[in-house]
Amino acid sequence: MNAEPCTYVIFGATGNLSRIKLMPALYHLDVANQLPSGTRILALGRRPWDQEKWLSEVRDMVVAKAKDDFDEVVFKRFAERLQYHQGDIVDPACYSSLAEVLSDKTKFARNIAFYLSISPADFGRVMELLSNNHLFNEDEGWRRVIIEKPFGYDLDSARALQKRISHYLTEEQIYRIDHYLGKGMVQNVLVFRFANVMLEPIWNRNYIDHIQITHSEELGIEGRGDYYNSAGALRDMLQSHLLQLLTLVTMEPPASMEAESLRDEKVKVLKSIRPIPREAVHGHAFRGQYASGHVKGAKVNGYLQEDNIPADSMTETYASMKLNIDNWRWRGVPIYLRTGKRMAKAQSTISICFKHPPLQFFRDTSVHCVDQNWILLGIQPEECIRIEMTVKEPGLEMKTRTSSLDASFRNEDEKAIDAYEDLLLDVLKGDRSLFLRFDEVEYAWRIVDPIVQTWADERDYIATYPAGSWGPEDSRLFEKSAHTWRSSLTPECK
């Protein structure tokens, strides 16, 4: 697929996401000569800024995030693509003036991508106003809308939002972003599974004991108290990113890497996840909130002492879950997911634990019980694929140890590409394979909705954990006493 020239209209261009991700990603695409000539970026903001002020703001955004030395020559070219448009997104007048600006064919490409980097509460209204002003009309070029997460607040609100926006847009025009899918290592999960034929025979309930997916952060809520307190860890991370990782690890091979085939298979897995009835929520999900503690040696506040957090908040900063997939491949293999803020270490990992060998051949030696094999997929910060095998320790005695086979994803001289670069380019190409189809979002909400509802009703107790720890004691989720969270990519300190 070729990237076509387009006008990116960024709603919320002055906000945090635009500052730390979108503008730097667009600049880096320009550095890599990936932005087709004629691509323009129209920033929509309510601040009374002129073009000069906008250019200086964008320069700061880019300098702060530039991967290599900031390139003046590229920035000059990039700056020519930029324009600022002042307007209030809830004011209908903003859209008639926007339509007028965009009607200048000498300046703006006819293909237009609207990036909604704004509060999710405004998604529906903004799309209605864009539609009322004929800005989704595709007579002269395509119109695409990129919607940031979260898509809905629960199952009902996601369905309501979908119903509303489907009045204005077809599914083909909607790009629901989950930036995790833009990460190279996440895409590498598919390559690892489907380009290495030796894995397929063992990738099932006959060989795999259980799977763990962890996303832990050292950071707290970083000044985003209002947003976080209404979301919590379950909605913010688990419903979206972690369930997406689960689908990639467990889905059947798609007929092709084309968007619909891939998404069909992901949806099939989500549909096969055993529903959790309200009365079983406590056996399947756990929540916690960080108390004060130490992160990297520095004392940090507990969640309830953070700015803009009510003293009686029950919002979880840690959520864990056990899921079962009721299909031929995975029946009987528990899948554990967990995510938390202010944890001991920042990392995203998928850990796949294999069963013990069927016979303990070495039981009459000092090797009573050999370790299980693991496959470890490090997503961030360490990007790696590691297979842990048992080998004999050199020497006269029969002793074993674990040795890791490493397949590194990136050589030292190969730079990481930010997920947003990948995804912003895919929009220009019309490639939706790394964006979410509505049924994926809907099934993901169906899985977590009973937990969302139960936790909303139970307001008398939430477990706490010290900041800087691995989270609360939630071992009641584990199906076997031998199951414990794996927090490291190295065998020495599993």
Ligand SMILES: NC(=O)c1ccc[n+]([C@@H]2O[C@H](COP(=O)([O-])OP(=O)(O)OC[C@H]3O[C@@H](n4cnc5c(N)ncnc54)[C@H](OP(=O)(O)O)[C@@H]3O)[C@@H](O)[C@H]2O)c1
């Ligand atoms: N930040 C992240 O790391 C992150 C990560 C994943 C997803 N997201 C999603 O990305 C979206 C944006 O998040 P954010 O963190 O960038 O939020 P933010 O910093 O609060 O930015 C919101 C933007 O919307 C603008 N805005 C609000 N009301 C407006 C109005 N009436 N008229 C015109 N502009 C208006 C704000 O303008 P002002 O600058 O004038 O206030 C600001 O530019 C959200 O959907 C969020 O869930 C963010």
